[in-house]
Amino acid sequence: MPALPTTMALRVVAALAQHGTVSSAAVALHLTQSAVSKQLKGLEILVGMPLFRRTTHGLEPTPAGMIYIEQSRIALGAMETAALRVSSLRNSSASLRMHVLPILGDRWFISRLSAFRAEHPEIDVEFMTFASSETFSEADVVFRFGDGHWPGWRADYFLGRDVVLVGSPQALASGGGIHGTADVLRYSLLEHPQTPLSWADFMQAQGPDGARLVLPPTLRLGYYSLVIRAALGGQGLALVPRSLISEELARGDLINPMRLGYPSRNCYWLTTPDDRPRDGQLGAFCNWALAQAEHTERDKDQFVARDGRWTMRQSGPAKPVAS
Numbered sequence: 001m002p003a004l005p006t007t008m009a010l011r012v013v014a015a016l017a018q019h020g021t022v023s024s025a026a027v028a029l030h031l032t033q034s035a036v037s038k039q040l041k042g043l044e045i046l047v048g049m050p051l052f053r054r055t056t057h058g059l060e061p062t063p064a065g066m067i068y069i070e071q072s073r074i075a076l077g078a079m080e081t082a083a084l085r086v087s088s089l090r091n092s093s094a095s096l097r098m099h100v101l102p103i104l105g106d107r108w109f110i111s112r113l114s115a116f117r118a119e120h121p122e123i124d125v126e127f128m129t130f131a132s133s134e135t136f137s138e139a140d141v142v143f144r145f146g147d148g149h150w151p152g153w154r155a156d157y158f159l160g161r162d163v164v165l166v167g168s169p170q171a172l173a174s175g176g177g178i179h180g181t182a183d184v185l186r187y188s189l190l191e192h193p194q195t196p197l198s199w200a201d202f203m204q205a206q207g208p209d210g211a212r213l214v215l216p217p218t219l220r221l222g223y224y225s226l227v228i229r230a231a232l233g234g235q236g237l238a239l240v241p242r243s244l245i246s247e248e249l250a251r252g253d254l255i256n257p258m259r260l261g262y263p264s265r266n267c268y269w270l271t272t273p274d275d276r277p278r279d280g281q282l283g284a285f286c287n288w289a290l291a292q293a294e295h296t297e298r299d300k301d302q303f304v305a306r307d308g309r310w311t312m313r314q315s316g317p318a319k320p321v322a323s
Helices: 007-019 022-029 033-047 063-090 102-109 113-119 133-138 169-174 181-186 199-205 224-232 246-251 280-300
Strands: 052-055 058-061 095-099 124-128 141-146 153-159 162-166 189-191 218-220 238-241 261-263 267-273 303-306 309-312
Touching: 007 022, 007 033, 007 063, 007 102, 007 224, 022 033, 033 063, 058 063, 095 280, 102 224, 113 124, 113 280, 141 153, 141 280, 153 280, 162 246, 189 224, 189 238, 199 261, 224 238, 267 280
Parallel strands: 095 124, 095 141, 189 218
Antiparallel strands: 052 058, 141 267, 153 267, 162 238, 162 261, 303 309
């Protein structure tokens, strides 16, 4: 039987895939950079081939790395599932159990969760990102991506209906720019199969001319964070909820040419079981999270597009938002 990787090695693989650099993964895992590098090197020796390649835009997974990323998530999910079930046996009245999608946790929750904990220090928060769907009913709050219909669950719109087409300035310039919907086909198209932001839906939203266009093959990436990183790295165009990349748009790291996009029927939702009243600590969290999300969506409406770059709306001439 082949030697198996350690749990920490799997956590390192998942963190590197999600964050893209050793330094960012180290911060997320509360480890030193040398410890992360050592774990990766040890696993690559065990596997017998590299799992990531270094590029100017960070680490990119190799084919072997993609396999380990996928299976690491499954293994870590099984362990989080066990932790969630054991926690439910304790039946602590002051523990809030959440399942949060990794991209939403990374790009939205992490920077805001400390504010909730400051307001409610009496509530323990169990923050799961890999737990399997079979344990959703044991969680107090599940953040989902979809059309908002899950039998047995109350769903409130959270974020992400406003989906925009984005690419890096360098990628757009190298392809001659986008002056109409058909120009999109000159570029590589990026997608994450488990996040159904459909290129076909985007094309149909552009009208009859867009609906008739034949899409080229897409580059599919195992994490949605990889889709965003690949777009930042100039590897193609992506469809991304604007609320997840407002900073990149404001800095000009990503461009939204011709303000192209569409209102997606698939977006992020805050869901709770129908049989669980939203009162007490659950009500406190849901009210806080929905208010924060509404604030995020309201803030994005204060931006206007100038030459594909989003700037703050104001009475005088628009000025770029400071990075």
